[in-house]
Amino acid sequence: MTSEPGSEEPMSQAVMHPPEVVRHDEPHDPPATQGGEVVFSMRELAVSYSGTMAIRDVTFDIAARQITALIGPSGCGKSTLIRCFNRMNDLVVGAEVHGSLTYHGVDLYGSKVDPVEVRRRIGMVFQKPNPFPKSIYDNIAFGSRLMGKRRDLDDIVERALTRAALWDEVKDKLKESAFALSGGQQQRLCIARCIAVEPDVILMDEPCSALDPIATAKIEDLMEEIKSQYTIVIVTHNMQQAARASDMTAFITTDVGEDGARTGRLVEFDETNKIFTQPVDPRTEGYITGRFG
Numbered sequence: 001m002t003s004e005p006g007s008e009e010p011m012s013q014a015v016m017h018p019p020e021v022v023r024h025d026e027p028h029d030p031p032a033t034q035g036g037e038v039v040f041s042m043r044e045l046a047v048s049y050s051g052t053m054a055i056r057d058v059t060f061d062i063a064a065r066q067i068t069a070l071i072g073p074s075g076c077g078k079s080t081l082i083r084c085f086n087r088m089n090d091l092v093v094g095a096e097v098h099g100s101l102t103y104h105g106v107d108l109y110g111s112k113v114d115p116v117e118v119r120r121r122i123g124m125v126f127q128k129p130n131p132f133p134k135s136i137y138d139n140i141a142f143g144s145r146l147m148g149k150r151r152d153l154d155d156i157v158e159r160a161l162t163r164a165a166l167w168d169e170v171k172d173k174l175k176e177s178a179f180a181l182s183g184g185q186q187q188r189l190c191i192a193r194c195i196a197v198e199p200d201v202i203l204m205d206e207p208c209s210a211l212d213p214i215a216t217a218k219i220e221d222l223m224e225e226i227k228s229q230y231t232i233v234i235v236t237h238n239m240q241q242a243a244r245a246s247d248m249t250a251f252i253t254t255d256v257g258e259d260g261a262r263t264g265r266l267v268e269f270d271e272t273n274k275i276f277t278q279p280v281d282p283r284t285e286g287y288i289t290g291r292f293g
């Protein structure tokens with residue numbers, strides 16, 4: 001990634017300063033993010049795997065303390081895109097990120113940025129709940145212990161589980177294995193584990209696709225509950241979920257080139273309500289009305 005002058009600020013400095021508001025006065029402004037503080041700003045972002053472009057032309061901003069949904073047909077690059085936000089693609093062999101992606105105005109791929117610190121500030125919840133083979137308590141305390149914290153762990157654990165709406169269900173069995181919990185509880189545990197290290201952003205890649213409707217509703221309620229404190233980006237192939245739970249929606253689809261190459265592209269980004277009631281692009285309308293995808 002190319003970095004602009006002045007964008008080499010190390011992440012540790014970004015941690016120290018209150019996030020600054022980034023202004024975009026250049027042409028090709030993406031749609032407004034309701035005037036809010038910008039957390040992620042993408043310009044012509046693209047990702048290739050071993051030289052084959054998986055997704056390209058991604059230009060939009062993600063605002064603080066909102067829920068932004070990424071929707072689109074299977075294989076269009078939603079997971080690829082969300083993995084850019086916490087540099088998870090660094091861990092994928094052959095993956096290369098092109099274009100620009102800033103986080104609170106700092107080039108996320110700048111040479112001085114520490115990917116480990118990035119992943120603490122920008123947590124991730126996956127499709128399949130992935131508790132560690134440890135007790136409920138140790139799962140939540142894990143990140144804090146890793147950071148060398150020995151004190152106040154009880155408070156940290158209680159606070160995170162409370163915020164993740166799980167405390168009442170588990171407070172009497174904190175020493176039991178996390179695997180003894182139901183799938184929905186395990187997913188809330190993973191959200192609590194994420195919250196426990198005080199992130200700024202929570203990324204969720206289809207967090208409810210392995211859950212039943214009741215557990216799904218609990219996760220959606222939880223997202224609504226915590227969004228005043230966190231910026232949430234969620235990948236979902238459940239359009240009702242995107243419509244119900246998100247403030248902004250990015251619709252991505254797969255273009256098939258003349259050579260047959262399939263590449264994901266951002267089609268439209270706007271307020272969720274607008275995407276679902278008055279989409280501008282006919283491809284968005286086709287997708288949300290179920291005509292393709």
Ligand SMILES: Nc1ncnc2c1ncn2[C@@H]1O[C@H](COP(=O)(O)OP(=O)(O)O)[C@@H](O)[C@H]1O
Pocket residue numbers: 049054072073074075076077078079080081092093094264
């Ligand atoms: N690790 C990888 N190596 C090579 N190609 C990949 C990898 N992950 C995803 N892809 C390809 O990138 C494209 C987008 O995949 P993905 O981001 O998983 O889509 P989605 O999450 O929207 O279903 C697909 O063509 C997929 O095969």
Ligand SMILES: [Mg+2]
Pocket residue numbers: 078079080
């Ligand atoms: Mg995916």
